[in-house]
Each structure stands twice: as C-alpha cells, then as structure tokens.
Amino acid sequence: MMIDVKTLCLGVLSRGDASGYEIRKEFEEGPLSHFSDAGFGSIYPALKRLLDDGMITMLPHSGDGRPDKKLYRITPAGRHVLYQALTRAPAPDKLRSDLMFILSFGHLLPPRHLDRIINDRITDYRRMIATLEAQEKTAQHTPGDRFVEGMGLAIYRAVATYLEEHRHELVAAALMESQVAE
Amino acid sequence: MMIDVKTLCLGVLSRGDASGYEIRKEFEEGPLSHFSDAGFGSIYPALKRLLDDGMITMLPHSGDGRPDKKLYRITPAGRHVLYQALTRAPAPDKLRSDLMFILSFGHLLPPRHLDRIINDRITDYRRMIATLEAQEKTAQHTPGDRFVEGMGLAIYRAVATYLEEHRHELVAAALMESQVAE
DNA sequence: CAAGATATATAACGAACCAATATATAACAT
DNA sequence: ATGTTATATATTGGTTCGTTATATATCTTG
Numbered sequence: 361m362m363i364d365v366k367t368l369c370l371g372v373l374s375r376g377d378a379s380g381y382e383i384r385k386e387f388e389e390g391p392l393s394h395f396s397d398a399g400f401g402s403i404y405p406a407l408k409r410l411l412d413d414g415m416i417t418m419l420p421h422s423g424d425g426r427p428d429k430k431l432y433r434i435t436p437a438g439r440h441v442l443y444q445a446l447t448r449a450p451a452p453d454k455l456r457s458d459l460m461f462i463l464s465f466g467h468l469l470p471p472r473h474l475d476r477i478i479n480d481r482i483t484d485y486r487r488m489i490a491t492l493e494a495q496e497k498t499a500q501h502t503p504g505d506r507f508v509e510g511m512g513l514a515i516y517r518a519v520a521t522y523l524e525e526h527r528h529e530l531v532a533a534a535l536m537e538s539q540v541a542e
Numbered sequence: 543m544m545i546d547v548k549t550l551c552l553g554v555l556s557r558g559d560a561s562g563y564e565i566r567k568e569f570e571e572g573p574l575s576h577f578s579d580a581g582f583g584s585i586y587p588a589l590k591r592l593l594d595d596g597m598i599t600m601l602p603h604s605g606d607g608r609p610d611k612k613l614y615r616i617t618p619a620g621r622h623v624l625y626q627a628l629t630r631a632p633a634p635d636k637l638r639s640d641l642m643f644i645l646s647f648g649h650l651l652p653p654r655h656l657d658r659i660i661n662d663r664i665t666d667y668r669r670m671i672a673t674l675e676a677q678e679k680t681a682q683h684t685p686g687d688r689f690v691e692g693m694g695l696a697i698y699r700a701v702a703t704y705l706e707e708h709r710h711e712l713v714a715a716a717l718m719e720s721q722v723a724e
Numbered sequence: 725c726a727a728g729a730t731a732t733a734t735a736a737c738g739a740a741c742c743a744a745t746a747t748a749t750a751a752c753a754t
Numbered sequence: 755a756t757g758t759t760a761t762a763t764a765t766t767g768g769t770t771c772g773t774t775a776t777a778t779a780t781c782t783t784g
Contacts, residue, residue, distance in 0.1 A: 361742080363640045365771075371643065381732050395642035401772055404734065429732065446647055447655060450640040452666070453701075458545045458632040460577035460693060461553065464686040465628055473629060484634070503715035504646040511642060511704050518700035519635075522693050533685035543773080547740075563763050584740055586764065611763065 362451050365398045365406040366415075370442040373416060373434040380404050380430070391505040394512035395453075407432060415441055467533040474534050478527045485520040489513065544633050547580045547588040548597075552624040555598060555616040562586050562612070573687040576694035589614060597623055649715040656716050660709045667702040671695065 372383045372392070380403050387398050398406075410416045415438035419431040434442070459481055466474055492513050554565045554574070562585050569580050580588075592598045597620035601613040616624070641663055648656055674695050 362638065363643060368643070371647065374647070379732070381730095385731095392643065392646060395637050395639040397636070397638070397772095399772055400733080401735090401774085402770080405770095446644050446651060450644055450659060450663075453641065454579070454636075454638040455577050455697070456544065456579070456636040456638075457577040459635065460690050461545060461550070461574065462628050462632055464574060464684075464690045465553065465556070466686040466689060467684055468686075469628060477632060481632075502646075502649055503712055504648040504650075507648060507708060507712045508642050508646045510708060511701070514700050514704040515637070515697060518696050519693070522696040526689060526692060530685055530689045561763070563761095567762095581741060582764080583742065583766085586766095587740090 362454070363396075363445060365402040366410055367442065367445045368392075368396055368398050369403060369406050369410060370415060370434060370438050370445075373432055374439060374442055377419060377431050377433045379432065380407055383407075391501060391509050391512075394508065410438065414438075463530060466530045467537050469534055471531050471534040471538060475527070475531050478523055478530075482520055482523050482527075485516050485523070489516050489520065492516070544636070545578075545627060547584040548592055549624065549627045550574075550578055550580050551585060551588050551592060552597060552616060552620050552627075555614055556621060556624055559601060559613050559615045561614065562589055565589075573683060573691050573694075576690065592620065596620075645712060648712045649719050651716055653713050653716040653720060657709070657713050660705055660712075664702055664705050664709075667698050667705070671698050671702065674698070 368387070369383055372378060372386050378386075380400070383403055384398070384400055387393050387396055407416065411418060411432075414435060416432045416434050419433055459477065462469070462477070463474075492509060496509065496513075550569070551565055554560060554568050560568075562582070565585055566580070566582055568574050569578055589598065593600060593614075596617060598614045598616050601615055641659065644651070644659070645656075674691060678691070678695075
C-alpha cells in the first residue's frame with residue numbers, strides 16, 4: 361500500500377511550518393515533486409484529520425490583513441507517527457505513462473503524429489533536465505534531497521536518451537504499416 | 543488527465559478477445575504492466591459500462607464445464623473510440639516512489655535500516671532486469687511492445703545503477719547524524 | 725486605479741483502489 | 755482415491771483520491 365496523503369503532509373511539515381497551499385507547492389516544485397504528488401482536494405481533508413488526531417496544531421494567524429491563511433505545525437505525536445511510517449517497508453515503485461501505453465500501439469498510428477508526440481516528450485524531458493541541472497549548482501538542501509534529485513535526473517536522462525535513440529525504429533514500423541494499408 | 547480504465551481495457555481487447563481476469567493479467571505480466579495498471583475493482587465496472595455503451599460485446603460462453611467465464615470482444619465503435627484516445631495528447635508521465643519519499647529523510651534514519659532498504663530495492667530491480675533480458679530473446683510481439691519493454695529496461699537499469707553508485711553518500715550522512723545525536 | 729496573477733480554502737462528485745467473498749476446476753501430494 | 759492447495763473467475767462495498775468549480779483577499783503591474 362502506498363504512503364497516504366496524511367503522511368506526505370507530515371513529511372513536509374517536519375521540515376517547517378506551512379499552510380495547505382505551501383504544502384501543495386512542495387509537491388509541485390520541491391524535491392519531493394519528482395516522486396510524490398498530492399492535490400488540494402487531498403491535502404485539506406488530510407490536514408483536518410491530522411488536526412483532529414493531534415498530529416498537527418494550527419498556529420494563531422498573525423492578525424494583519426489576511427484572515428484566512430492557516431499555518432500548521434507538526435506535534436511530537438506527529439513526528440512519531442511519521443517516523444513509524446518512514447521505517448515501514450516501502451511499497452514498490454509505480455510508473456504511469458500514457459505515452460508508453462499509446463506507443464505500445466505505435467505501429468498502428470499515423471507516422472507523422474507518432475513522430476510529433478515523441479519529439480514533444482523529448483523536449484519536455486530535456487527542459488526538466490536543464491532545470492534540475494541549474495538547481496543542482498545553487499543552494500542545496502539536505503543529503504536526502506540531493507539524493508532524490510539525483511535520482512530524478514538519472515531517470516529523466518535515461519528516458520530522454522532512450523526516446524532519442526529508439527524513436528526511429530517505431531516510426532519506421534509505422535511507415536511500413538501505413539504503406540501496407542494502401 | 544490520465545487515460546481511464548475503460549480505454550486501457552479497450553487497448554487490451556484490441557489485441558484479442560479476453561475475460562476480465564485475462565485483462566488483469568496483462569497489467570500484471572505483459573508488456574503493458576510496466577507503465578499501466580488496473581485492478582479487478584476497476585476492470586469489472588469498466589467492462590460493464592463498455593458493454594452498455596456498445597464498445598464491446600460478450601461472447602456466448604462455450605458450454606463446457608465452467609459456466610462463469612465471460613469473454614469480451616471489441617466492436618468497431620470501440621476501436622474507433624480507442625483510436626481517438628490514442629491520438630489525443632498524452633498526459634505527463636507520473637512516477638510514484640515511497641522509497642524516494644523515505645530517502646528524502648534518509649539522513650535522519652538508522653543507517654542500518656537505510657542500507658537494508660536500499661539493498662533490497664537494488665535486488666528487486668536487478669531481478670526485474672534479468673527477467674526482462676531473458677524475455678527479450680524469446681518470442682517478440684509487436685514493434686510497439688518491443689519499444690515499451692526497451693524503455694522499461696532502460697529505466698530499471700538507470701534506477702539500479704544510481705542506487706548502487708550513490709547509496710554510500712546517503713548512508714554516510716546518516717552515520718554522521720547518528721553520531722552527532724550521541 | 726483597474727486588471728490580472730497569486731495565495732488561500734472548501735465542497736461535492738466521480739473515479740479508482742483495496743479487501744473480503746464466492747465458486748468451480750485443475751493439479752498435486754499423500 | 756481423496757483431501758488440499760492453486761488457479762481462474764466475478765462481484766461488491768467501503769475508503770481514499772483526484773478533479774473541478776467556487777469564493778476571496780492580496781500582490782503586482784501597466
């Protein structure tokens with residue numbers, strides 16, 4: 361079973377107080393974003409339950425202007441529960457790729473379209489790689505963060521390289537199919 | 543938005559008639575298993591709706607022994623819907639890894655435990671790689687399947703290699719932390 | 725100053741996942 | 755031959771998740 365959203369939130373809060381919105385940002389941009397995910401619709405209910413269970417507390421919002429921002433802080437009980445979760449056996453990794461599902465029927469698709477979606481994806485990955493490489497040089501976080509970002513980089517490079525080196529095989533097969541069809 | 547289970551089922555059925563159970567097996571073992579997933583609890587409701595919508599038909603079960611097995615076949619309408627889905631822009635890839643979440647706190651964990659879970663994961667990946675390499679030589683399927691399996695292999699190798707080459711950095715950081723704590 | 729972008733929170737619906745259950749046949753060991 | 759385990763198959767019910775629409779208040783910028 362995968363780690364649930366409650367635990368993910370505890371993980372973020374163990375690094376410092378944050379609002380629901382800021383937690384969300386961590387999963388969109390931070391080092392955690394590569395291998396974890398959680399949207400608003402999961403985070404807010406999770407925070408509510410964590411609050412009810414005493415795993416986190418809500419800080420009194422500083423009286424100035426904005427009345428709505430709620431800052432959360434992890435409690436000792438919360439840290440304990442987090443630690444327990446971290447020392448449990450991790451579930452297997454999961455890869456989900458619609459592109460790969462599509463490409464498994466690649467030889468049946470229009471060669472032009474095939475070529476385009478593969479190229480687009482290569483561009484996406486190369487862009488992410490460049491961003492990560494730039495970040496690598498600036499302020500680095502914990503050893504754990506460095507490790508995880510390095511893994512992200514390694515995987516993205518492997519994917520981009522594989523797409524570049526093998527796309528012609530698939531496009532060639534699609535071309536042959538489309539000629540047979542005439 | 544990710545491709546839904548209905549479309550995944552159509553994809554499997556486009557390769558030949560199958561029962562719900564057999565479809566499930568495809569996502570557990572076949573080439574599709576690396577980048578897609580669907581459990582019984584999703585497949586059976588999906589088949590029911592596909593049936594209602596005329597995307598698939600149920601074959602009359604061969605009268606022998608087992609009365610329960612239901613074989614499904616894709617209809618022309620179903621092929622059309624599948625084709626539409628395949629030519630839509632694919633959603634970004636998604637990686638979920640509890641191990642990476644845990645390791646992002648790696649320097650705070652007991653070094654021994656850290657070493658063990660990383661080693662276990664390397665073993666898992668090496669085993670998967672060996673299995674794939676063995677299959678690679680035997681009967682190969684479509685060009686699309688070869689492409690997708692090749693991608694799986696490339697990623698698994700990248701992950702295993704990264705873990706092997708960088709695990710000592712993380713374990714070293716954990717050792718220092720645990721000594722500081724004394 | 726107006727307009728858009730950003731930060732923030734929430735509810736509601738539907739999709740999907742997990743666990744429990746039920747049963748029939750095949751295979752295998754004793 | 756018989757009891758037991760494994761395999762193939764289908765279903766449902768509860769829980770969790772993700773998506774989307776909605777609502778405001780602040781910040782930024784032209």
